[in-house]
Amino acid sequence: MEKIPTLFERDGAFRVVDRPRAECAWVFAGEGAATEKLDGTNVRLTVRAGQLVRVEKRRNPSAAQKKAGIVDGWYADTAEDAAEDRWILAAARGTDVAGWPDGEHPCEALGPRIQGNPLGLDGHLCLPFDREAPVYEGVPRDYPGLRAYLAELESRFAPGALAEGIVFHHPDGRRAKIKRKDFPGSARPGRA
Structure with missing residues (x-):
């Protein structure tokens, strides 16, 4: 990415x-x-036949990785049992993907427990960059x-x-x- x-x-x-x-x-x-x-968290949702099949979060290179020449971030899988992924997964589940085409969709995860909720949202959801900006x-x-x-x-x-x-x-x-x-x-x- x-x-x-x-x-x-x-x-x-x-x-x-x-x-x-x-x-x-x-x-x-x-x-x-x-x-x-x-202002949220960058994620990627993978959709197949109108169903959410994968949720990934953005990872940025560490200082050591940057020194080694790795400058671009990447996506890593979320985990159901990881506390740090709880609100990303809530946002993904709060997003209706039924009408989305099959594929990977970069999104911004937003909501009350993400980045201080500067938009004042009541619930968690993901806004796809390629569909609704x-x-x-x-x-x-x-x-x-x-x-x-x-x-x-x-x-x-x-x-x-x-x-x-x-x-x-x-x-x-x-x-x-x-x-x-x-x-x-x-x-x-x-x-x-």
């Missing part, structure tokens, strides 16, 4: 600066659609415009809550992201 690049370069405090990343030039050229970035029209594509836009962007998935950020999707499969908390002086998103 490929890590999605952030639109701008970062400073020593890991905040973005007004210097676009070269690999994200397509965003600044006006290409691609903007979707809501959701809310699209935003007219999103600014420059540093000051995005900073101001994200400061007040309401989630389309959970009205009344602030969106975590934006992911731009190019028709050829490239993606780029920006989060509210990436900007200097920003606060962690919460209920509006």
